Amino acid sequence: MMMQGAEVLLEQAEFIGVAVIVLVLAYLALEHKEITYAVFFFGFMAAAVAGFYLLLEAPFLVGLQIAVYTGGISALIIFGVLLLPRAQDSSLEIFQTARRRRFGLLLSGAVMLLSAILAFFYPWSDLPPVSPPELAQSLQGLAAWLWSGHGIYVEMVALIMLTALVGSVAILKMMKAEELRPLTTESHPESAGKKDESGSSSAPQTETGEGAKEAGPE
Amino acid sequence: MIPLSWYLIVAFMLIGLGAYGMITKRNLIRIIIGAEIMANGVNIALVAFSVYTEVFTFTGQSLVIIVIAVTAAHTALAMALMLMYNARYSTVDLGEPVVSEGRRHE
Amino acid sequence: MRLFIDFNYVFVWALLAVALVVIMLAASWILRPHILQNSDKTSTYECGEEPIGPARVSYPYSYFLYTILFVIVDVMGAFLWLLSVSQFRTTEAAVWQMLFFVLLITAGIGFALRMFPQTILSGKETLKLYREGKARRDSQKTEAAQQ
Numbered sequence: 001m002m003m004q005g006a007e008v009l010l011e012q013a014e015f016i017g018v019a020v021i022v023l024v025l026a027y028l029a030l031e032h033k034e035i036t037y038a039v040f041f042f043g044f045m046a047a048a049v050a051g052f053y054l055l056l057e058a059p060f061l062v063g064l065q066i067a068v069y070t071g072g073i074s075a076l077i078i079f080g081v082l083l084l085p086r087a088q089d090s091s092l093e094i095f096q097t098a099r100r101r102r103f104g105l106l107l108s109g110a111v112m113l114l115s116a117i118l119a120f121f122y123p124w125s126d127l128p129p130v131s132p133p134e135l136a137q138s139l140q141g142l143a144a145w146l147w148s149g150h151g152i153y154v155e156m157v158a159l160i161m162l163t164a165l166v167g168s169v170a171i172l173k174m175m176k177a178e179e180l181r182p183l184t185t186e187s188h189p190e191s192a193g194k195k196d197e198s199g200s201s202s203a204p205q206t207e208t209g210e211g212a213k214e215a216g217p218e
Numbered sequence: 219m220i221p222l223s224w225y226l227i228v229a230f231m232l233i234g235l236g237a238y239g240m241i242t243k244r245n246l247i248r249i250i251i252g253a254e255i256m257a258n259g260v261n262i263a264l265v266a267f268s269v270y271t272e273v274f275t276f277t278g279q280s281l282v283i284i285v286i287a288v289t290a291a292h293t294a295l296a297m298a299l300m301l302m303y304n305a306r307y308s309t310v311d312l313g314e315p316v317v318s319e320g321r322r323h324e
Numbered sequence: 325m326r327l328f329i330d331f332n333y334v335f336v337w338a339l340l341a342v343a344l345v346v347i348m349l350a351a352s353w354i355l356r357p358h359i360l361q362n363s364d365k366t367s368t369y370e371c372g373e374e375p376i377g378p379a380r381v382s383y384p385y386s387y388f389l390y391t392i393l394f395v396i397v398d399v400m401g402a403f404l405w406l407l408s409v410s411q412f413r414t415t416e417a418a419v420w421q422m423l424f425f426v427l428l429i430t431a432g433i434g435f436a437l438r439m440f441p442q443t444i445l446s447g448k449e450t451l452k453l454y455r456e457g458k459a460r461r462d463s464q465k466t467e468a469a470q471q
Contacts, residue, residue, distance in 0.1 A: 143410030
């Protein structure tokens, strides 16, 4: 009985510790001035959320959270930030105004209130905890539910992955065309200076350009 | 054992924080981070429900697995879109191109 | 035994790691001489060169597609691991499902790798485009001059 009390106390202490870490890191991930640090804080937050799954006895989700969120998604965002040196400069970033901030606080408060009403309206909040299945049993049951019982969900996930890959390839091709646009269009960055010298108004310049084009076939 | 409402409170705070970030921020990277934080809050609520109710045990955990997979897919797409936005407007700020849209197209 | 009690050793190690970093930082703060920071101290370290500009550089974004591929393979590995620990992994239905799942994602990866040269900026192609544009402008200029 004594052991039981200590265990409950330890569990509650760990819950409060993990909750404080997660909330502080989530706030820092949104509000830190340097975008690089903000992304790193997001990665740490995703790792700390795995602590909740540990407390809830979901060992597969702990691994999945750390492998996909901390290892995959936050690495993806960090790499995306590293590609953009302009975005890393915090002096160039424009932060929200106080009015917009108040508006956002109001709306997110409304979101929180609505979801709290939704959840606590039903008597879920004082459910007694169900005795969890054995660990090996829980992994087996999860695999049986997902792969054997509802295999179509797995195929749907594969289809979503395929779509994401094809879509990102298409977007990257469009981005390449966007990067090459100064070379393929008539207005070249090198000749832009000369054009500006020849005449700041664009009307005569386009006239000569069109005239030259029309003169070609003749 | 921890009551279910504790987990729900943390989940709602995370969802609210993510919504706050998505509403107020102008930087595209921060908006993506806000979406990820909201997904994490939803996952915590789903796993908590799956542990505290009989019928929902494996349904909730499997839903979390699917949510994580879909989140990975949409983050990949969102980062690609952000890079293209940066290539077109040379900024990741959402409010700026309204002012200087014609900077790169003559 | 609850799962989080099994992991208590991990928490002890985490606390030890944090304590180690804090102790090392505090010890070096106590032991080091506190002199004024000047521009030589705070500048980027370069051997025999004057550093110019910020240290932030732009990485080539050619490798971004590889990061996306890594995330996709990560998720695929997690799903396959869940199947591999189950008891019914050798039944016929599970094998067909897994084959279809892997083939779909492999088709996506193959498509992405096939299209990879079209998504990156290569120096040769850029130079070719630049020369074509330059020749076009030059010919236009000479024609305009002749007229």
